[in-house]
Amino acid sequence: MKKNLIISALVLISMSTCAYGAEGYVFSVNNKVNSSVQINTNAPSYDYLKFYDIDAEMISAKLKVFNRKKEKDFIKTLSKKDKENYNYAKKVEKLVQKGRWNELSIKYPNYLPAYLEYYDKYISSNDYAGALLVLNKIQSLDKYNMVISADVLNYAYAMLYYNTYQYSNALRYFKIFEFTKNDGIYSSIGNCYFYLNNYQSAINYYKKIKVPTYTDKEYLFSAYLKMGNIFEANKYAQSLLNENYNFKNLMRVEATTSDDVAKLTYAYKARSLALTEEELVRANAEISALEQKKLEAKVMKLTQFVKVSKWSEFAKQMPENVSVQEISDKQDEFFKTANTYLSKYSGQQLTNAFKSLNEDFTNFVAQKKQEYYQEKQIQAQKELVLEQQRNNLLQQELIEEQRMHNYLEERNLYYNMSRPQPRYW
Template sequence: MKKILVCLTVLACCSTPVVFAETFTAVSEVPNENVQINKNVSKDPYFRFYNVDSQNISVSYNNLSRDEEKALLKNLSSYEKDNYKYVKKVQKLISQNRWNEVFYKYPNFYPAYIQYYDYNHSKNDYQKALPILVKISNLNKYNNVLDNSSIDYNLGVLYLYNSQYSQALNYLKKFEYKQDENIISAIADCYYYTGNYNAAISYLKKLPSMDYHNKETAYGAYYALGNSIEANKYAKSLLSTNYNFDNLLKVAQTCSNNSDKLTYAYKAKGMATSDRELKSVNHIIAGLEQKKLEQRVVGLTQFVKLPKWVDYEKQIPSNVAIAELSAKQDEFFKNANLYLNKYKGQQLTNAFNSLNQDFTNYIQNKQNQYYQQQQLKAQEELVQEQQRNNMLQQQLLYEQRMRNYLERQNFYYMSRPYYYSPIYHGWW
């Protein structure tokens, strides 16, 4: 089952709950909490020059005009002026996105870590944002700048996004008491991806209603537990919302009888858009069709050797297109069923022998084509190799001629007098 991620979309400054969807966006606040801008929330002397949004885990530098800066400096002590100049140096590097230089020169400057987290978070680079937030969490233990519950919540979200589900559970479970649907859904996802399918189902049942993503999770959990009846219910619900190849295949795999399975499998085949999809559904169809043939042969009074599609399929060369292979599979089962309906006794045996001969000839023809293609390919590679060798020989000959020419030139100039020039033979 393809990996499903959760999307948490948050409206700042309001109490509207976040909403899950198939894609996941990390958030910057705890659901149902209002954003508050906190100034001077720490004994850290540098934070007085920033506006701190403790719940959204961000800080904004108070970039003052020249007049505002003069007015500020008048009211600052010598120590505070030094801090202000220090902050300006750091912020200049940050404004140029010179983050490596920032952390090399100022490794313990807490506001820079918050800004770097916000920078990566705004770019949806959650892989980089996660270790920074872990660093912030550790720094916040000593500075108490940010809201700890907001840090924990965002850590849970980022661990979830980075597929570290056990760690995500450790943080998200702290907020279970809020009974927020999105947190419950996220916890269910974490349990599902850690293989605790019963716990995932238990949390999904706590939701007042399930969205499309929740139903996909429920289907996957029930299917993994081997509960085809419940899995089929969710598969059909998904199909009613989104009629596509994947959902048709989900229904086919969980139907209680082979006839229904085959019906939905053929419907899925009609919706296949890639070789991978066509190959996967053909494998399911072939197994079901072969079972159906075997059941019909069991009811015959005489012995009949039933041909098996898998025996032919494994002999077909790999260069045969999936679409052509699919058509031959359909032809095989169509003719086999037709012969069972039309013939009996020796006539049925003769018909199956004819079917066997037809597909044997087809396989032989395809194998011959494949071997011919391989021979042509080998000949082309040999010709190319000979051409490369010829070019190399020509290059070596050219280099040898150049060396010979340079040696002759060198010998010629070395044999002449050193001061052979009229300038050295003047009248004086």
């Protein structure tokens, strides 16, 4: 919605009071036009603005609404010319209310209030590309910024370019407001640089923010991570985790931690908070790699050769009928059993134990595959039966149709034969 362009609290800035918001900030503006504002009457449609409530800060207009009595009283105060203009405005408003924008743009191409309403329509429906086209028209009609200030227009352009992923253009407009030293502006400039893959410049602007928001810290984490600066990325991952203890932040810390023991701890903690199968799979992939690495490191310290199976080899063979949770449970069982064998056995006993472990999980995979194929066969048989039932039903319908056809033909024949034949002489 349009209000999405202006977010959270107001901030005073040292410029012509202009307000906007981005990424959790507001860049405040107070620039409203009303009937008392002196307007250049030589400009197109300015004579009609007195009949509208203009919110210049939000770039919107609404025709003033009266009840019947108040409207009569209002019209009495108007001059003959203003009455004509008021009726003209009401005529245009009818097209606006009916949403006949194409007709309106053809019949009234220079009627500024209608374009302000058109802009509001696009913003309210989050159609930023459409709003951008209308804003160009508004700028051309209000070229001297008598209604909408240059600051408001420039920030609107910045936001619309940003929301249509035109980050180079958005950056150009956001930089107009850099002198305000506003946190929201710094954040928006940083975001533009981030999406333009200029991560160092993004970081430079994020660092200028006096009070970074949670979102700013997320961008800083991502920027450092993309630059390969794991140490700095980990600092922001820890900060994010302190603010919001969840799966995503635990995995961020895990990804930027160098110690494998700590990484494994964070991965297990993240898994315990997984809310989706996708998150569970992601956590298990990290756990599997770390547990396998730890297992093989233990085996390397042995004086004998022991072949260690890889859990990933079993996991990738699992058929579709094995749930993500069951795979997770079997993964835990595999590594727990393997580590138990390492601490409990040695020599030939250890070799036999790992051989047994490999056989157990090979058999498990084979069993699951067999169950899967059996389920598929049963499903195929059910589908075959259903198809046969559909064919039988269709055949019965065809037989009934033919029976009815024969009945009608016999009836018509009987009717024709029973009718008296006319005599001609």
